[in-house]
Amino acid sequence: MRSVLLALSVAVSAIVPTAQADETSNAPLIFVELFTSQGCSSCPPADAVLGELAERDDIAAVTLNVDYWDYLGWPDRLAKSEYTARQRAYQTSLGGWTIYTPQLVVQGRSGVVGSDRRRVETALKENAGPAQVEVTLSRIGDEIVVDVAPTALGGDAAVASATVWAFVYKDQITQPIGAGENDGRTITYHNVAREMTVLGEWTPTSERRFALTTPTDRDGVIVIVQEDRVSDVGPVIGVGKLTLSGDG
Numbered sequence: 001m002r003s004v005l006l007a008l009s010v011a012v013s014a015i016v017p018t019a020q021a022d023e024t025s026n027a028p029l030i031f032v033e034l035f036t037s038q039g040c041s042s043c044p045p046a047d048a049v050l051g052e053l054a055e056r057d058d059i060a061a062v063t064l065n066v067d068y069w070d071y072l073g074w075p076d077r078l079a080k081s082e083y084t085a086r087q088r089a090y091q092t093s094l095g096g097w098t099i100y101t102p103q104l105v106v107q108g109r110s111g112v113v114g115s116d117r118r119r120v121e122t123a124l125k126e127n128a129g130p131a132q133v134e135v136t137l138s139r140i141g142d143e144i145v146v147d148v149a150p151t152a153l154g155g156d157a158a159v160a161s162a163t164v165w166a167f168v169y170k171d172q173i174t175q176p177i178g179a180g181e182n183d184g185r186t187i188t189y190h191n192v193a194r195e196m197t198v199l200g201e202w203t204p205t206s207e208r209r210f211a212l213t214t215p216t217d218r219d220g221v222i223v224i225v226q227e228d229r230v231s232d233v234g235p236v237i238g239v240g241k242l243t244l245s246g247d248g
Contacts, residue, residue: 028131029060029239030124031224034114035087035103036189038076039069041181046102046114051190053120054171058128060222060241062167063192066101074180078173078192086196089231108226108236132159133202133225133238143211144242146199146223150207162202162225163232166212168195171219171245194218219245 034050036043047063054061066087067079091099094111102114107127112119134149148164174188195218199210202225215221220243227234 028058028129029241030058030127031107031222031236031239032059032061032124033086033105034061034063035066035083035099035101035105036063036114037066037069037079037101038175038177038182038187039072039074039180040101042115043102044182044185044187046104047187047189049114049117049120050104051172051188054191059124060224060239061191062169062222063189064196065189065192066099068099069101069180072180074177074182077175078189080196082196083193086233089233092231093229093233108224108234131238133162135223135225135238135240137221137223137240137242139214139242140211142214144214144221146210146212146240148202148208148210148225148238151204159204159227159237162227162234162237164199164202164208164210165224165226166195166197166199166210167193167222167224168197168215168218169193169220169222170217191220199223214244219243 032053034046036047050061050063053059064083064086065076065078066084067076067081068084070076070079087099087103090105090111096111103111104114104120105111106123109127110123112123114120136147138145169191172188172190173192174186176186177183200208202208220241223240224236225238226236
């Protein structure tokens with residue numbers, strides 16, 4: 001295991017008129033983030049685990065490639081500095097000594113080694129349960145509309161405010177590695193985040209509606225409501241997912 005954000009993306013927020021939605025998704029989900037790197041020889045087993053989790057109906061999974069191993073000789077083709085910054089924020093909120101890959105963060109509350117199946121399953125069980133905040137994603141014309149309910153459904157009633165994040169992802173990206181620790185390997189990454197955007201803020205006092213243009217050449221969108229307790233990456237209290245694959 002390799003040991004060694006908060007760069008906010010541009011917010012996209014708009015109110016849109018009510019219309020018939022093409023698709024909706026608001027089932028309770030567990031949000032899982034894998035921080036990985038193409039320059040990390042310990043990461044491919046965790047990348048495979050993430051692929052298995054991405055197939056589960058009770059999980060909204062996303063891969064976030066970080067860039068701090070690029071100096072080893074292979075610049076990660078999928079990495080973004082804001083993903084590294086997000087992981088560093090988790091280092092503060094989760095109380096870790098350092099950041100590492102592969103790290104799997106479950107519901108913004110638990111960080112475990114992403115290739116350790118036993119600990120991953122334990123973290124998933126510990127964070128299972130009904131959502132505190134209902135998040136609904138809908139296709140309306142050429143937009144994705146995100147509705148966030150105004151009140152907490154349960155859990156910590158003291159939630160004051162939270163950030164609404166959107167992760168736009170590709171189902172799979174296969175990358176041949178030409179240098180560094182994984183030289184000569186070809187690795188497939190699953191639910192790969194290509195954009196990470198702050199849509200806006202949420203409070204328990206009012207319903208929020210956001211809209212973003214339906215992305216091209218992308219397979220899905222995950223939206224989370226995340227408490228702003230520490231470093232803006234606290235517990236995740238609401239999750240929604242919309243699959244775009246096959247929509248044309």
